[in-house]
Amino acid sequence: MAKILKIYPENPQENLIAEVIKTLNNGGIxxxxxxxxYAIGCNIFDIRAMEKLAQIKKIKLDKAQFSIICNDLSHxxxxxxxxxxxxxxxxxxxxxxxxxxxxxxxxxxxxxYxxxxxxxxxxxxHPIPQLIVEKLGHPIASTSIKDDDEVIEYSTDPELIAEKYDNLVDIVIDSGYGDNVASTIVDLTGGEPEIIRQGKGEI
Structure with missing residues (x-):
């Protein structure tokens, strides 16, 4: 059963962030x-947690394209x-x-990977994922939470998200309503930046 932690972006509670870090270090999701x-993530160096993340997304780990969440460019x-x-x-x-x-x-x-x-x-x-990565000491693997409803596409209410993923994850961080537009994906492997998916960010 997922534990819901209300963590406020303006002033994230250190004890709750510490609980998140402990969960990640113990292979939690x-x-x-x-x-x-809202996104779902785990310790990037924990292969079992990564496999669990892939199972939640109903894909094989070797086919997964999980993003690597950093708090700056140092990694x-x-x-x-x-x-x-x-x-x-x-x-x-x-x-x-x-x-x-x-x-x-x-x-x-x-x-x-x-x-x-x-x-x-x-x-x-966003201060919360940045703080999590900073305190963890390395990036996390991550993927967006998609909604089953094709019209809605992304869930925004953390309470409804917690209900849906209750038996699949260990912690749901409730920071209020999320956005419903995913990130813009930009490919930098070619000669010039190429937008693969237009999302919230403008290039």
């Missing part, structure tokens, strides 16, 4: 707010090939923000 839609060199100066400047101008950037992966990716040629990097403009 969390649902958390972002600057776009880029851990997971991606060197980036051209112009692209790096472009990235810096858009981060933090409602964007997922597709970059060429290097060979140091966590076990669950082995074999992936590219990886999606995201730095949300």
């Amino acid at each position: 969390i649902i958390y707010p972002s600057d776009t839609v 880029l060199s851990n997971f991606t090939r060197p980036i051209e100066t112009s692209f790096f400047r472009f990235l810096k101008s858009k981060i933090p923000g409602p964007f997922t950037f597709i970059l060429e992966a290097n060979k140091n990716l966590p076990l669950a 082995k074999g992936h040629k590219t990886v999606g990097i995201r730095v949300p403009d």
Whole structure:
């Protein structure tokens, strides 16, 4: 049964953030707010947690395209090939923000990402995921929460999200209503930035 933690973005309670970190370190799955839609995530270095995340999304882990959530660009060199100066400047101008950037992966990716040629990097403009990554000491793997209703597409009410995922996740962070527009996905693996999905962010 999922535990609901009311964590306020303006002043996140340290003891509750510490509980989230403990859960992630113990292989737990969390649902958390972002600057776009609510998302579901886990410890990127815990292969069992990653498999659990894939099961929740009803896909095989080796087919999963989970984003890597960072709190700044310092983790880029851990997971991606060197980036051209112009692209790096472009990235810096858009981060933090409602964007997922597709970059060429290097060979140091966590076990669950082995074999992936590219990886999606995201730095949300929201204090809670930034604080979680900072306190955890490394990024988390993440994917948006899609709604079964094709018209609604993304769930915004954390209480309804908690009901739906009650037996699938360990913690639901309630920070009030989320957005219903996902991030803009930008591919930076070619000669120039290419928008793969237009979402909340404008390029």
